[in-house]
Amino acid sequence: xxxxxxxxxxxxxxxxxxxxxxxxxxxxxxxxxxxxxxxxxxxxxxxxxxxxxxxxxxxxxxxxxxxxxxxxxxxxxxxxxxxxxxxxxxxxxxxxxxxxxxxxxxxxxxxxxxxxxxxxxxxxxxxxxxx
Numbered sequence: 001x002x003x004x005x006x007x008x009x010x011x012x013x014x015x016x017x018x019x020x021x022x023x024x025x026x027x028x029x030x031x032x033x034x035x036x037x038x039x040x041x042x043x044x045x046x047x048x049x050x051x052x053x054x055x056x057x058x059x060x061x062x063x064x065x066x067x068x069x070x071x072x073x074x075x076x077x078x079x080x081x082x083x084x085x086x087x088x089x090x091x092x093x094x095x096x097x098x099x100x101x102x103x104x105x106x107x108x109x110x111x112x113x114x115x116x117x118x119x120x121x122x123x124x125x126x127x128x129x130x131x
Contacts, residue, residue: 009052015030015048018055
């Protein structure tokens with residue numbers, strides 16, 4: 001699995017192959033690059049090279065424009081929002097792990113009180129009866 005992610009951003013497809021994989025004309029890919037929707041890598045001879053991440057972005061773009069009827073401006077906004085959602089989901093996962101670690105450390109550091117139970121909330125006390 002890590003090898004899949006390792007090569008995901010590695011440019012390995014020329015424009016004609018990328019266009020065939022996505023199912024569009026090579027001129028469409030050139031247009032997408034011109035309007036700033038895709039940023040393929042370039043070789044020393046200025047040949048466009050597309051990675052699997054680029055192919056995935058192009059597939060999303062094609063689905064948004066052809067299947068869902070968005071124009072290119074709308075598709076660009078949708079792609080930005082999808083990317084931001086993925087970033088935020090990653091942050092949530094990291095924060096959830098950090099909370100679990102901190103909670104585990106907190107449970108180990110709290111000594112039991114006199115009754116033998118751990119003090120999970122030191123500010124809460126059992127109410128005393130009123131005479």
